[in-house]
Amino acid sequence: MDTMSVNVTPARSATTIASARETARDFLQGLVPVIAAETADTVVLVVSELVTNALRHAGGACTLDLTAHPDSIEVAVHDGSPQTPRMRTPDLNGGTGGFGWPMVNRLARTTAVTHRATGGKAVSALLPR
Template sequence: MVSELVTNALRHGGGRYILELSAGPDTVTAAVSDSNPAYPRERTPDINGASGGFGWHMIRDLTSRLTITPSPGGKTIHAQLPR
């Protein structure tokens, strides 16, 4: 999930990102900030492998909580997993 968030930030978020990882007693959280204010969009996965489309579905399915916070000049995606 972390790899997918970072890859998406590199590909769609302007090429620069900040990754923050944290752990609590019951959860692990990855927060990825990038400079693109556009929210991720869901698209139909390309089963032939040419154009992707699997990442956002995978992130949503794996996380117990997923939030997107707009910020000046970008956004931060917080993805939380149970420990």
């Protein structure tokens, strides 16, 4: 099983999110057997959404964990907020979002939110390999 963990800080959100995507691409390129390009794109998209949500809504640093299982890739983002992601009607005019969490739930086999005893949570998505 291959794993990678990286701390993500909100210093410059756009740069940080791009860095998280690049980290995910590097991790995926190192897997054996190699995964399909479409699968890699889906994993990178989920990484981008979960890191974006953590930085936008949790208000602090987060940690990205990637784990390759024999038949799946697990993306987990840990942050300091106890607030659970929620489904909401996408904002088509005001630009306030609402698209990411429903999309992650459609792309993933399963999603989970685990609250930590020390505070905060982990939001994870299990994607087919």
